[in-house]
Amino acid sequence: MGYKVAVVGATGAVGREMLKTLAERKFPVADIAALASGRSAGSEVSFGDRTLRVQSLEKFDFSGWDIGLFSPGAAVSAEHAPRAAASGCVVIDNTSHFRMEPDVPLVVPEVNPHHLKNFRKRNIIANPNCSTIQMVVALKPLHDRFRVRRVVVSTYQSVSGAGKEAMDELYAHTRAVFVSDPTRPEQFTKEIAFNCIPQIDRFMEDGATKEEWKMVVETRKILDPDIQVFATCVRVPVFIGHGEALDVEFDNPVGVNEARALLARAPGVELYDTREDGGYTTQLECQGEDAVFVSRLRRDPTRPNSLGFWCVADNLRKGAALNAVQIAETLVAEGLLAK
Numbered sequence: 001m002g003y004k005v006a007v008v009g010a011t012g013a014v015g016r017e018m019l020k021t022l023a024e025r026k027f028p029v030a031d032i033a034a035l036a037s038g039r040s041a042g043s044e045v046s047f048g049d050r051t052l053r054v055q056s057l058e059k060f061d062f063s064g065w066d067i068g069l070f071s072p073g074a075a076v077s078a079e080h081a082p083r084a085a086a087s088g089c090v091v092i093d094n095t096s097h098f099r100m101e102p103d104v105p106l107v108v109p110e111v112n113p114h115h116l117k118n119f120r121k122r123n124i125i126a127n128p129n130c131s132t133i134q135m136v137v138a139l140k141p142l143h144d145r146f147r148v149r150r151v152v153v154s155t156y157q158s159v160s161g162a163g164k165e166a167m168d169e170l171y172a173h174t175r176a177v178f179v180s181d182p183t184r185p186e187q188f189t190k191e192i193a194f195n196c197i198p199q200i201d202r203f204m205e206d207g208a209t210k211e212e213w214k215m216v217v218e219t220r221k222i223l224d225p226d227i228q229v230f231a232t233c234v235r236v237p238v239f240i241g242h243g244e245a246l247d248v249e250f251d252n253p254v255g256v257n258e259a260r261a262l263l264a265r266a267p268g269v270e271l272y273d274t275r276e277d278g279g280y281t282t283q284l285e286c287q288g289e290d291a292v293f294v295s296r297l298r299r300d301p302t303r304p305n306s307l308g309f310w311c312v313a314d315n316l317r318k319g320a321a322l323n324a325v326q327i328a329e330t331l332v333a334e335g336l337l338a339k
Helices: 013-024 074-086 113-121 130-146 164-179 210-222 256-264 317-333
Strands: 003-008 029-036 044-047 050-053 067-070 090-093 124-126 148-157 228-235 242-250 269-271 292-299 306-313
Touching (some): 003 013, 003 074, 003 317, 013 029, 013 044, 013 067, 029 050, 067 074, 067 317, 074 090, 074 124, 090 317, 113 317, 130 148, 130 269, 130 292, 130 306, 148 210, 210 228, 256 269, 256 292, 306 317
Parallel strands (some): 067 090, 090 124, 148 228, 269 292
Antiparallel strands (some): 044 050, 148 242, 242 306, 292 306
16 A cells, blocks of 8 residues: 655755655655745656656645655744645654644654654654654663663764755865865854854753753653753764764663663664774764664763763764654554555
């Protein structure tokens, strides 16, 4: 049985990755539509060995379509996702707009697929923030066994998380350094080439940024409302792939070997931790991969029941497109999509 799938924001980095992921994973597609803003209508995108002509989102009728994979920006989703949902199309939204609404499930299939049972209240399912997704996938097997109490996390997030224009700016400014051309930041608050910027999204009243706030509240909604999270989110001059350094405190005694065994067999996790030069996974190496890669696993001797580790993931795949497609796959597998 095939499904009619609309990809909204199809010309963006995540939208293109959604089309690629649907084709690679052979999702049962009976018909597919690539949608974007009116100015992108008529352009072309790839879906497997096919070329799709982009249609105008504003003029598109979602009646009769089964699934809408949305990644057009929060303001656009706020306007068009409810319209699609009201027509019977199940919306899986990658933007931040619906994530914290109490009647919209926020789902990572390896972590909380049971939350999907209530999606029909709004016909909308939210995809979490990219940095949150990879963190909760790594935390899930440890939380089930030892109960996570507190997480201190520092992120090293690639520029693709800010979109295609941000990737273009990193490329152009890196080149400009070598030819001594002047540069001026446009997509970031400071120069991103050969630099790290400890700000992602806007500042809030308590001094945290919106990205850091997302990691706190989304982790609680997905995994456990009692988990305490302190995040510092940093943009780094990497094109694709987010890195995170975590220090995790548990309620119960935790052993490194047992934690390693749990992570080695956890769904969505690849453990590569040899404690030798190069015995870990970097952002460059995770590009194009589906898994969350965990390494540098070790005990924290400064706090009881604590472990530290490093994890990386492709933010365009597991952090966005793949997670959305996996949600759609789960809906199909559980018989939650009425035909």
